[in-house]
Amino acid sequence: MSDTVTTSPVLSITGLSKRFGGTQALRDVDLNIAQGEIHALVGPNGSGKSTLIKILAGYHQADAGAEARLDGEPFELGSDHDRLRFVHQELGLVGELSAMDNLALSRGFARSRLGNIRWREQEHRTVELVHRFGLDIDVRRPLVDATPVQRTVVAIAAALQGWEADQGLLVLDEPTAVLPPGEVGKLLDIVREVRRGGASVLYVSHRLDEIFQVADRVTVIRGGRRIATRPVQGLTPQSLASLMAGEATERSAERPKVSATSRSGESALEARELTGGPLRGLGFSLARGELLGIAGLAGSGHDVLPYVVTGAWPGDVQGQLRCPARSPEWSDASRAARLGIPLVPGDRAAHGVIADFSVAENLTLPLLSRLRTGRRLLDGRHEAALVDDWVERVGIRTAGRDAPITTLSGGNQQKVVMARCLALEPEVLVLCEPTAGVDIATRLQLYDLIKEQAAQGLGVIVSSSDVGDLLALCTRVLVLRDGQVVREIAGEAITEPTLVHAMEGTE
Ligand SMILES: Nc1ncnc2c1ncn2[C@@H]1O[C@H](COP(=O)(O)OP(=O)(O)OP(=O)(O)O)[C@@H](O)[C@H]1O
Numbered sequence: 001m002s003d004t005v006t007t008s009p010v011l012s013i014t015g016l017s018k019r020f021g022g023t024q025a026l027r028d029v030d031l032n033i034a035q036g037e038i039h040a041l042v043g044p045n046g047s048g049k050s051t052l053i054k055i056l057a058g059y060h061q062a063d064a065g066a067e068a069r070l071d072g073e074p075f076e077l078g079s080d081h082d083r084l085r086f087v088h089q090e091l092g093l094v095g096e097l098s099a100m101d102n103l104a105l106s107r108g109f110a111r112s113r114l115g116n117i118r119w120r121e122q123e124h125r126t127v128e129l130v131h132r133f134g135l136d137i138d139v140r141r142p143l144v145d146a147t148p149v150q151r152t153v154v155a156i157a158a159a160l161q162g163w164e165a166d167q168g169l170l171v172l173d174e175p176t177a178v179l180p181p182g183e184v185g186k187l188l189d190i191v192r193e194v195r196r197g198g199a200s201v202l203y204v205s206h207r208l209d210e211i212f213q214v215a216d217r218v219t220v221i222r223g224g225r226r227i228a229t230r231p232v233q234g235l236t237p238q239s240l241a242s243l244m245a246g247e248a249t250e251r252s253a254e255r256p257k258v259s260a261t262s263r264s265g266e267s268a269l270e271a272r273e274l275t276g277g278p279l280r281g282l283g284f285s286l287a288r289g290e291l292l293g294i295a296g297l298a299g300s301g302h303d304v305l306p307y308v309v310t311g312a313w314p315g316d317v318q319g320q321l322r323c324p325a326r327s328p329e330w331s332d333a334s335r336a337a338r339l340g341i342p343l344v345p346g347d348r349a350a351h352g353v354i355a356d357f358s359v360a361e362n363l364t365l366p367l368l369s370r371l372r373t374g375r376r377l378l379d380g381r382h383e384a385a386l387v388d389d390w391v392e393r394v395g396i397r398t399a400g401r402d403a404p405i406t407t408l409s410g411g412n413q414q415k416v417v418m419a420r421c422l423a424l425e426p427e428v429l430v431l432c433e434p435t436a437g438v439d440i441a442t443r444l445q446l447y448d449l450i451k452e453q454a455a456q457g458l459g460v461i462v463s464s465s466d467v468g469d470l471l472a473l474c475t476r477v478l479v480l481r482d483g484q485v486v487r488e489i490a491g492e493a494i495t496e497p498t499l500v501h502a503m504e505g506t507e
Contacts, residue, residue: 008072010035010083010169010200016066018051018224020407022399025051027224028065033169038191038201040215040232042208044244044439045411046397048224049204053173057086070169083168085159089177089437091151092158095144099137099154100126103161129157133190147298149183153190163199170194171202176210177436179465183298188214206439207466208237220244245441268459269309269323269341269428274333276317277304280483283319286428286459291451293474293494294463297503300480303346306432306463311337312345325427339428342366342421344414346432346463352417353405360387360401363420390419395445410437418446428459435469447472467496479503 009032018026026048033039043049054060058078068075070083093102103126126139135153143151152175159170172191176184184207191214194201203215211218212232219229220243228243235243265287272283278301286292296302307313309321319333326339345352353362364383387401394415398408405413414437421429431450435443450473454460462473470477477494479487479502487502 008035009033009069010167011068011070011075011202013066013068013077016052016055016068016077017063018048018055018060019063023407025224026055026062026221029221029224029226031219031226032229033200033202034217035167036195036198036200037216038195038203038214040211040218041202041204041221042206042211042218042240042244043221043227045437045442046409047221047439049221050173050409051224052221053086053088053171053202053204056084056171057088071167082162084171085163085168086171087152087155087159087173087175089173089175091155093143093151093155096142098141099130099139099143099146099157102143102154103129103158105158125161126157129161130154133157133193147183148179149186149298152179152187156190156194160194160197160199167198169200169202171204173204174206174437175203176205176207177433184210206437208240208440211240212237241440244439267322267324269321269461270330271309271322271333272320272330274305274308274317274319274321275483276308276313276319276333277301277315278483279304279308281319282480282484284478284485286461288427288457288459289454290476291454291460291462291474293470293477294461294480295467295470295477295499295503296480299482300503301483302463302480303432303465305480306343306346306430306461308333309336309461310341310343310430311335311339312343323427340424340426341428341430342424342426344417344421344429344431344434346436353413355404355406357405358402359391359396359398359405359408359416360384362405362416363387363390363401363423366420367423386423390423394419394422394449395442411439411442414438415442415446418449422449422453426458428461429453430461430463432463433466434462434464435466443468467499470494470499471496481505 011033013031016026016029029052041049051060055062055077062077066077068077070081075081094105100123104122123139130137130139130153133153135150137146137150143154176187179187188210191201191203205211215232217229217231218240220227222244267285268288269286274282278299294302294305304313308317317333320330321333321336321339322330323339331338360383364387384401391398391401396415396419397412405416408416435446438446450460462469464470471494474494476488476490477499478485479489489498489502
């Protein structure tokens, strides 16, 4: 299939390359985005997607030889241009401020000729922008009170401000990475609405189903090279997955089996009367070797529970926890950190990795005491061997164990966090959004690794807004609403419709 575009491209790039030291992140990539199309950009972890977006946004400079045109005019990659707008994964919003203030932050307040802020006009402008997307929020309330999808819509509205004919290019970098399933559809509607207004969209995502729902064409990159640009209509999920991963992903994840240790019923973690954040008197029991899912819509508390049971929740917590392998006694949930349960956090950038540290340092940080020799010095050889072993077991793609963690792609950083937790050889592991930003091949690898550990007795709690994770990993799922368990679904009864209905309360 040809990749020529039928209308004049809003953006065209040719010969884009980027080398970071020994890593060739992009090699001679061409990209054409047609006027008014939604163009998806996909590729496995480390394929170069973020590098491409960061060059467009001016964070990195392209290597010599690249040429670009915007609206047909020569355009210096990375330069500020009104026709090019971005919504990055972290959204760039200030939670303590209202939607109105956030919009003003990105494009300035409405002002009178004397320079005074025209509050009414500013409010009216904000309401108009967010209403266009069917968002009914109080634009004067702080955004911390908004749901994830509402915040994403505010970020999109902020990016689109001032575009009269909407004829520029909006770049959306994984906008649905941590949205609950019920909200992904709403966001896709909004992306279509942006296109209806005349704008083009460059849409980066790992979720292939979304690409089939929303995109007109897709460009696949792998190993820094453009592999193909195709109309989505001519593709199937299998053919797109094969383009992305080469040979590796023809198989899909097998349904998990209840492990023998899980059947033995010995408990790994028990919780009673947990209260904290949105949680209201929640209790559960996790068996050794069990893969227990926690599901729910935004505000249900499903994404707070992982932080509460690992002692990482910053607010007040009440209730009790018990890890029988450590002690038969119940302990106060406000001291949960003492139980030493590792957490793979949902927000990798804020809580997962230490940006200034290397891959090795990030991996061994919680293990330091074990790596000390009798003379209380760090045993470098032992550390190196341990790091190399985990890099291989988890399949971390890095220039070396001493590479700064920030030079790894998002998916590979996630693998470092997972390896760090597993290297502690815990009884219980808590995962929050374990596959956000992770490509399908890596996702299957992580699923296998987690199931393998569960088969050896590890009790795992998986909180995910991606139903795919729950289906592939869990033998039992607790569905939360308003901070309480409203439904327990086990074994074969765990299906996508059952989960979604239970979360939405429409069963
Ligand atoms: N600042 C940097 N310094 C050195 N290497 C880098 C840097 N940024 C990216 N890389 C390397 O360039 C390659 C492409 O990374 P990039 O982050 O663009 O991938 P990606 O497709 O966005 O991956 P993911 O889906 O995991 O986020 C990787 O091998 C990565 O390690």
